[in-house]
Amino acid sequence: MLTKFLNAATFIVGGDALLTGDQTATYCTDKRGRYTGHALAVVFPSNTQQVSELVKLCAEHKIAIVPQGGNTSLCGGSVPLTEGGGQLVLNLSHMQRILAVDPVNYTMTVEAGCTLANVRLAAEQHNRLFPLELSAILNHCEIGGNLSTNAGGNGVLRYGNTRDLVLGLEVVLPDGRIWNGLKSLRKDNSGYDLKNLFIGAEGTLGIITTAVLKLFPRTLTNATACVAINDPETGVRLLAHIRAICGDNLSAFEIVSRSCMEVVLKYVAGTKELFASKYAYYLLIQASDVLQRPVDTILNSAIESFGCGIQEFSVTAAPDVAENWWKLRLNISDAQKSEGISIKHDISVPVSRVAEFIARADAILQAAFPGVRILAFGHMGDGNIHYNASMPEPGHNKTFIAQHEGEVNTLVYEVVRDMQGSISAEHGLGQLKRETIKAYKDPLSLELMQAIKQVFDPYGLMNPGKVL
Ligand SMILES: Cc1cc2nc3c(=O)[nH]c(=O)nc-3n(C[C@H](O)[C@H](O)[C@H](O)COP(=O)(O)OP(=O)(O)OC[C@H]3O[C@@H](n4cnc5c(N)ncnc54)[C@H](O)[C@@H]3O)c2cc1C
Known part of the structure; x- marks a missing residue:
């Protein structure tokens, strides 16, 4: 057989x-x-x-x-x-053809196995931008995987998640039929939007084989700022302030705690402190197609209006300087790995409540586990924080994780629940959160998801044991 x-x-x-x-x-x-x-x-x-x-x-x-x-x-x-x-x-890695680029329609049609790097390159060759930005894995992840996890990344603030970057899909259904939804239309109100069911489904409803992606004008210049702040609340206020002035030109707004900075400086070659003094939190802010001077002006006006939360800042238009600053943000996960395992959370709350989340979760964890080390970083601009807990001493850390992982998760996720947030902001559920999600998603949503799965995959053959 x-x-x-x-x-x-x-x-x-x-x-x-x-x-x-x-x-x-x-x-x-x-x-x-x-x-x-x-x-x-x-x-x-x-x-x-x-x-x-x-x-x-x-x-x-x-x-x-x-x-x-x-x-x-x-x-x-x-x-x-x-x-x-x-x-x-x-x-799907052998399916890596760029099938078409239409610079006038601002679309491209690609096979699912194209790496994100190649998709971006093909767009650039036609003087267009495909804005999904996952720098750390650009050469490894593939567009089919990006679609299936509805990946986010640093550019969500301006361009949205991967879901927002797609016009059409071709999918092989669990019985082998090929669903051709390869439309390149920006308007199509002809019934249910089926493609959106496959995006973020983590391969549980079918296999994405081809996609029509949205393209954008290339950004000509980037002004990047690194800002030292006393507390996340200052970050939240600064975000609102800058957004009101820059609008959609604001393309990234990331927060990094001092604890993250320390592990990156320890393990990642070629990284150095942003400022002579050490601060509790740092922001990395990118605005596209605005001049360096206005970013300086905006930050100075922010200092005037809400003062001492902003400690120091620096702005650059030089790509190599900006790249060195971004190294500090993009290498956090790898640096953390070198430090040892940790209990990771990928949560989101309303943007206006990010600081409140960090403050509440910090207080609860410190009270329950005195001395716990928290690494908080991520996409403050979209309310998505990677919030990781470990014990500084390696021997103690292993025991801590073995004995308390579930407890730590519950403490953090209860704060998220209380703030109407999500326990899975951008990495999906997979096997890791398949069971946990049952306690945090409303029963009717879970019932509807089960019903959809049943319609597409009645024999449960498509990626079983994931998501549901
Ligand atoms: C260092 C690092 C940094 C990251 N940073 C971010 C970040 O900032 N933001 C963010 O959102 N994510 C981030 N991620 C996660 C990232 O989004 C995913 O790893 C990536 O999108 C998955 O692509 P892949 O090709 O590797 O898919 P895989 O890992 O191979 O698959 C992912 C899921 O999709 C399914 N799948 C894959 N291809 C298909 C297909 N063609 N049809 C149907 N199902 C399919 C798989 O079954 C699986 O469930 C990061 C990951 C790493 C390792």
């Missing part, structure tokens, strides 16, 4: 595009090394027709499929389950 299945799959994709046994190992462990599963095989189809034939074959043999892009996601959605071992990893 199994041999028959593998022979048929090999016939569809060719012998070079199917791996079994030890060769599958790198495709079975997730980026954080938290989940390792076992795959029947890993296949690399090279076009939509092959994806469709493979999915039909799986449906016939009742074999579950794990769609996979660059395998960079952070919640264990892209790897097979540990239990069992009978899942097929369907990796």
Whole structure:
């Protein structure tokens, strides 16, 4: 039976595009090394027709499929389950053609396996911008994976999440039929917007094979500011102040706590302090297509209007200087890894309440676990904070995490719930939050999600054990 299945799959994709046994190992462990599963095989189809034939074959043999892009996601959605071992990893990396770029319509049509770097490059070659920006994984993550996790990143403030950057999709459904929703229209009120069901679905409703993406005018100049502040509240007020003046030209507004800065300075070569003195929090702000001088002026006017929360700032239009500043923000996750494991949260609250969230969560955790070290950083501009807890002493940290992870999660998530926030802002649910979400999403939403899953995938073959 199994041999028959593998022979048929090999016939569809060719012998070079199917791996079994030890060769599958790198495709079975997730980026954080938290989940390792076992795959029947890993296949690399090279076009939509092959994806469709493979999915039909799986449906016939009742074999579950794990769609996979660059395998960079952070919640264990892209790897097979540990239990069992009978899942097929369907990796889209061989489908990497840029099918069309239409600079007049400001769209491009790309296959799901294109890396984000190549999508951005192809847009640039036509003097256009594809604004999704995930610098740390640009060369590894693929557009199908970005769509399936509805990735955010630093540019959400100006351009929205990946969902906002898509006009059309082609999807292979769990029974192998190909749904052609490859529209490149900016207006289409002809019934339910089906494409949006597949975006952020983490591969549980079908396999995205092609997408029509929105393009934008290229930004000509960027002014970048680093600002030292006393407390997150100053950040929230500054955000509102700058936004009122810069409007959509404000393209990034990130916050970094001193604790994050310390681990980056310790582990990432070539990084240095932003200022001679040390401060509790830092902001990295980017405004596109405005001159450096107005950003200086805006920050000075902010100091005049709400004073001492802003300690120091510096503004640059020089790309190399800005790049060095961004290094401090973009390397936090990697630096943190070198420091040891931590209990991570990817939460969102209304932008106006970010400071309140940090203050409340800090106070609750410090009271429950005196000495706990909190690394708070992220996309303040969209209310999305990565809020990570650990103990500074490595030996103690392991015990702390082993014994208290659930408790820490509950304390943080209760604050999020109380503020009508989300416990999963941009990384998805995958395996990691599949169970936890049940306590934080309203029962009717969960019921509707189950019903949608049932319509698309009645046999539960598309990425089972993820999201739901
Ligand atoms: C260092 C680092 C920094 C990051 N920073 C950010 C950030 O700032 N903002 C943010 O939003 N995210 C961030 N992420 C997460 C990032 O969004 C995801 O890792 C990325 O979008 C996933 O792309 P991928 O190709 O690797 O997908 P994979 O990891 O391979 O897959 C992700 C999910 O999508 C499914 N999938 C993949 N391809 C398809 C397809 N073609 N059809 C259907 N389902 C599919 C998989 O089954 C899985 O559930 C970061 C990750 C890392 C490692």
